[in-house]
């Protein structure tokens with residue numbers, strides 16, 4: 001059985017090794033949502049996506065109102081020969097001293113509920129991300145910071161997926177998964193390698209994803225705008241760092 005367990009029928013060990021080689025070479029890989037959707041049944045994705053309808057405003061960003069809604073949680077994952085094991089870690093504040101906009105800030109995000117952290121949809125996606133991290137590095141013990149984020153863009157206010165501009169987040173790897181995108185334009189991702197041309201693409205269909213080696217590349221996402229009324233962009237971001245070490 002492969003690193004994903006029995007549910008990973010659309011993503012073979014070979015495809016995983018190819019993605020890992022891509023990341024080793026370029027610092028990132030873009031993953032088609034259609035392939036990642038084979039990792040979980042459609043009804044699991046549907047119920048998992050509903051958790052994005054219950055996110056409080058990101059007060060660290062907006063002071064209460066505004067365009068970004070989010071929750072944060074932490075999980076330890078051990079990648080084994082069969083299914084990975086998951087352990088929910090205590091909630092903490094979130095700190096990113098490497099980014100000038102957030103230096104010195106202890107950001108308080110609402111916790112992700114345990115039923116969301118241990119949902120089969122979360123397990124499928126974080127299981128995939130950690131399997132990929134293991135394929136790249138050979139390590140098997142990971143500590144994840146998990147962010148559920150909804151950007152809401154109105155007629156009068158753009159959504160800013162990366163208000164810090166072009167940046168790196170200070171992790172080993174980051175899995176970035178689109179959950180849904182409605183009435184939304186913009187939101188183009190740019191990955192900047194250390195050498196060569198930047199790569200640009202837009203995550204459009206559920207589970208379109210990008211996985212980056214945060215130490216090798218920087219990234220940025222352009223503002224979102226509504227096509228008609230209210231542009232929604234729901235993302236799952238998975239910060240991936242070796243277990244037992246500082247972020």
Ligand SMILES: [Fe+2]
Nearest residue numbers: 167168169219
């Ligand atoms: Fe980022």
